[in-house]
Amino acid sequence: MSNVEQTVEIPHLGGSTVGYTFGRPYDPALPTLVLINSYTTSAELFRPQFADTALGSAANLLAIEPYGHGRTRSTYQHFTYWDSAVANLQVLAALGIDGAFVLGTSQGGWVAARMALLAPDVVKGLIPLGTSMDFESPRSVDLGCWDGVGFNTPTIDALADPVGEDWVVPDEFVDGVFDTAIGGLPAEERAFWLTTYRANYAGDAGRHRLRVSTVNLRDRDGLHGRLDEVRCPVLWLHGTADQVYSVANAQEEIQMFTRSPEARLEVIEGGQHFLSASNPLEVGSAAIEFVKRWA
Template sequence: MPRIVICGTSMDYESPASMERGCWNGSEFCSPAIEALAEPVGEDWVVDDDFVVAVLGAGLGENVSDAERDFWIQTYRTNYRGDEGRRRLRTSSINLRDRDGLEARLGDVHCPVLWLQGTADQVYSVANAADGIARFTGSLSATLQIVEGGQHFLTASDPEVADAATLAFVEQWS
């Protein structure tokens, strides 16, 4: 049986309605990077540390350890280098900013759905998750599980909670 597990996201694009529910302004966050990454660069280019730190702040909050920050800066530098890396980073930022919403299609989902949402998510709010899970009207079961203190990168900030909830969900619907 198909199942869907959702972690800290939105079925809406970054619309005014989602922002009214306490979600981020994706255009405001992504557009400066998209503009900064518009021109080709040399093969010695690496992603700016400030970009990585901003992503970590949105995904894991402001209390990221030095070791974790350094790990992600190095990982980004490895994955996004040279003009090809710049182009991929720009494309992924455009896709994040300009994505379409899925809300109109959610009634057609019939399998069980589990939505995990952190209370400290700086990108998407609990109110948005509650609105989103309620739209799975055709689903056999649609459950919202709130993770106290969980960040946007929920499987990184609270892996034990996310793993246990996912395992219990899969076992319930096996």
């Protein structure tokens, strides 16, 4: 990636190294758009956004990798989505950025919402993509979302025992993620992600990070009781071909942001679960308009 890939040290979780990537060198004259990647991916998920010159001209693009993902490591071995939200805020502080918009794909959406709850003065607006604000509840299954407990439990069980240092994440796991999230990958893109996953999830430490990331996905807390405390504007983008979370769920949950100056759902025809990857043009133009309006 011809972008500025770096890490920064922060105090959270006993001391952490957090991976981040700027789309281009930071320009203090522009607003900043934080990009938070989906389950088991990395900052590389946002290559289409980094390649979008219009988006890069409208905002500093800053991808931050959550705990359990990419280059991010912590001293403590367990973490939650709240921890990733705290870490992201500490990264912004360490980089001297006092306000930002936050875009999150799938799990990135609920990390973004947690950031807005923790630091309403820092988060200027939210752009959740293909996400949910619930726990993996019977309610969400009734609304056409996946069975997150049934989907994730076999992985959690399979990753329970320590492995040797020669272990790498199985190809079937990577294929399963992208089949569900984007309807599969062309050969070149599949080869790219297999290489990336093998680097990020290797050895026993990689197995453990992958397992905790999956436990978090299955067992996270819902935000329904907190969403009325989000005070920034929200633009939720959701694809009609999303296999994980339904448009019906998004239609209910967008109404829970009752104190946002504006909370709007935009449905993208044919959009997949990893919407930033499947529909980068629509996501980019919506993000530009949102950031220009609220900056």
